[in-house]
Amino acid sequence: VLRRMQSLITRSKGHKPFLYGERTVYGVMPDWNPAEMIGIRPRGLAISLYKELITDYIWSYQRDNYGYNNLRSFPLLIDFGGFPYIDVRVSFNSFVPKELDDKISEKLINYYIDCLIKNKKNHDKVEFEIIFSCFTFDLEERIQVLKEHNFSEQEIEQIITSLKNLTNRIIDKENGFLYNDFEKIKQLDGRRKKIIESDLDKVGKIYWLLEDCKRYGTLPFAGLARGGFIAVQMLRSLKAKGILSEEDYNNFMGELDTISSQMNGDFYELSKEEFLQKYGHLRPGTYDILSNRYDEDDGRYFDWASKEKTPKIHKQKNFYLSLTQLSEIKSLLVHNGYNTDVLYLFDFFKFAIESREYAKFIFTKSVSDVIKILGELGTELGYSKEDMSYADIKIIYKAISSEEDIKQLLEASIREGKERYKKTLQLNLPPVIVDENDVWAFYQPELEPNYITLKTVLGEVASVKDKDSDLTGKIVFIESADPGYDWIFSKNIAGFVTMYGGANSHMAIRAGELAIPAIIGIGENKYNQYVTQKILEINCAAKNVRIIQ
Secondary structure, eight states: OHHHHHHHHHHTOSOOTTOOSSOOOEESSTTTOHHHHTOSSOOHHHHHHHIIIIITTHHHHHHHHTTBOOOTTOOOEEEETTEEEEEHHHHHHTTSBTTSOHHHHHHHHHHHHHHHHHOGGGGGOHHHHTOOOSOOTTHHHHGGGGGGGTOOHHHHHHHHHHHHHHHHHHHOTTTOHHHHHHHHHHTHHHHHHHHHHSSOOHHHHHHHHHHHHIIIIIHHHHHHHHHHHHHHHHHHHHHHTTSSOHHHHHHHHHTOOOHHHHHHHHHHHSOHHHHHHHHTTOOSSTTOTTSOOGGGSHHHHOOTTTTTTSOOOOOOOOOOOOHHHHHHHHHHHHHTTOOSOHHHHHHHHHHHHHHHHHHHHHHHHHHHHHHHHHHHHHHHTTOOHHHHTTOOTHHHHHHHSSSOOHHHHHHHHHHHHHHHHHHHHTOOOOSEEOSGGGGTSOOOOOOOOEEESSOEEEEEEEETTOTTOOOTTSEEEESSOOGGGGGGGGGTOSEEEESSOOTTSHHHHHHHHHTOOEEEOOOHHHHHHHTTOSEEEEETTTTEEEEOO
8 A cells, every 4th residue: 555655746746737736645634625525534435525526527617617716627636545634735736816827826736835845734724824825914914924935026916917907806895705605505505405305216316415415515515615714814814914912803703793602502492302303414524424414313412401500601792893904904905906894894894704604514415315325325235334344335326327237336335435434444544745755754844733712721631532431621632623513612622623624614614613622633643642631721822722731
């Protein structure tokens, strides 16, 4: 396996048709951060679902639609012995505005890749620390670093202009990029119900749920996610310019009203039946068939008996802009040729971030139903959920488009998946692969985690892996966290820590929204060190952790 990996990495060197950049790098967190969404060692079903629904081609269609380079047909996720890696050269190419000329694009990609190689700790925050993927109010200052890397004033100005044009088109309500995607994803739930209620057999329902999810779910979600990233980057740039304080930024994030914060309120307002009707499809590990949905194991996730005794989280509205701030932001907009006003800009920020979370909530209903029906199909054919977790979702497409027997397809896929996973468990790979020698020997780089809020918290340590652990008032540790882990916020936790995750990940947004101190993406080394302690103190403002006991 390692020799085959080495060979693949060796072959990836040098220029490739229709790609800028002399070389590539592989990472588990850049771009669609698979380590956070499906883990470092996902089983066959999880990784094949993630590839089918997002990283094979859906991801690139929306980048192209939004004005970036056309990377259609380039797979983003590469499977190295069962470890999901992002092909960083492909990812970085997809963030180059398509109006930039070939010479500048080539120089940019080489610069980006060199930056990542020199600072591997930034692999989970490439959009914030390495690449210039959109216009921000501090872009003119940040981009001057290119002068140190043989970029001329004229080339830098062309990059700024192309990013400004691209961002303006995305923000402009007349173009309707985000709003069209939002309307599209609103159709998915009704279409999903029609498929579920149809007379199709289980294989047919799975197939059409997947296809519909791609067209009306993950495709528009990819666009809304892009808008969410742009919103956060522009907000952070106002902080960098000294117009917004850290407190202003946290107050804005705290006033967001995403589907996740609505879930927190609904836990107290709705009956158990009504709550599960709305949120029952969620599962910790969106793509993991071995993780029960909320409505399959609600007693594990929620303490219905004591919810009346638990204080509901009430949001306070603390965000406002002073006249001075309004004037300064208006001046920045005029200086950079933006026609929009300040209030619309902040409406865009709010809409983009909230819509991204809503879209994720809606499309995961289809994913959850696919997994549920797959489990039922497996039971009918004599396979457990454990067995089904090793299957490749591509067998559904083969069964739909040929006369081959689904049971035989499943049997072969499960057998192959089990053998592959055995080999995966024997491997250990670094989070960033620079060359072929890294598969044989490496060291774990220390990551630079993302501290959310400015709060300090002291509490006992608990892990979501421990099913019997009472999470109330504790600092909760989660290896990788997707929307299915929102159940922890009904437990009145003191804070939380994730092994993987970026500054703009779902759990980072949730921590800011609920003002819960958190460390997102602390890395494998520190995570394993802290999760075994009894009591920790996390100081988010000072960005440090103290072991108390």
